Amino acid sequence: MTALTKYARLEATGLWRATAAEQRREVIVSLGDATLVITDMNDRALAHWSLAAIERANPGTRPALYHPNGDPGETLELPEHEKEMVEAIETLRLAIDRARPRPGRLRLFSTIAAALAVTALALFWLPGAVQDHTLRVVPDAKRAQIGADLLERLERLSGPRCADPGGIAALGLLSLRLQAGRLAVLPNLTQDSLHLPGRLILLDRAVIEDFEEPDVAAGYVLTEQTRRSASDPLRDLLKVAGLWENLRLLTTGDVTSEALDAYAEHLTTAPRPAPDLAAQLARFEAAALRSSPFAYARDITGETTLGLIEGDPMAGKLTEPLMSDANWLRLQNICGG
Secondary structure: HHHHHOOOOOEEEEEEOOOOOOEEEEEEEEOOOOOOEEEEOOOOOEEEEEEHHHHOOOOOOOOOEEEOOOOOOOOEEEEEOHHHHHHHHHHHHHHHHHHHHHHHHHHHHHHHHHHHHHHHHHOOHHHHHHHHHHOOOOOOHHHHHHHHHHHHHHHHHHOOOOOOOOHHHHHHHHHHHHOOOOEEEEEOOOOEEEEOOOEEEEEEOOOHHHHOOOOOHHHHHHHHHHHHHHHHHHHHHHHHHHHHHHHHHHHHHOOEEEHHHHHHHHHHHOOOOOOOHHHHHHHHHOOOOOOOHHHHOOOOOOOOHHHHHHHOOOOOOOOOOOOOOOHHHHHHHHOOO
């Protein structure tokens, strides 16, 4: 068991100040993903201290007083009754210090031990923990920006998004009708549909132009919504990007261009996961939309989409048209005919 695992979820109370000029305030201190997380009593994050950069201002003295390396003005005081947290911090500081390079044989052994510990941590615990934490703290605006950056890269592969004004207006009506977020149509998308971070769904022009009714395009939108509900699109990106991009996004708020390029290529080439049929049909029912047209568009024989045909929630029911004929014609012309 690693030191980080041993002290997982450990919390304590303390007194913290951001600068020497500020008053101390009572806070909650917890051991996080290789960090000491300081939050106020309303669970709002105030500071994240790297465990590798924590210094103790009064070794051997209680109450324990800590500060980040190079910033003695910001302090955290842990009272005497928080012995377990003090012990945990000291143990982790000692473990990190022992892992630092040392001259001669000790340096070699310490480097090997540290490498093994970091490798084990990176393989079995850190990726998932960092990913979960990143998904919790990345704001919606950053998700939308990542989605827009990915769309820009997909446009390089597919061509610029279709932008006929009348078609754009009709697409907006379709999005509103399905409560889908943002929709965009690309002229040569290698997949029928995709979803990106920031509630952005992409459709290939063929799912609009090759069919006589809008129910098919709407079916692709509902299917992407089903996939999106099953798996956070930002999580999917981070799984492909890897641990270092997770850490970069967490610490700097950015994803590298190389990672975005690689993920855009992955989206256009990797097989799509099949959505859960029950959840998919529930989407069609909530939208009062027939699933059979979409099923036959995917497979004209109906053999591989039998569940969508037999489970059509609107079978035998009268349904309102998804949109007017005029708006459907405008949508079909979104790429300029």
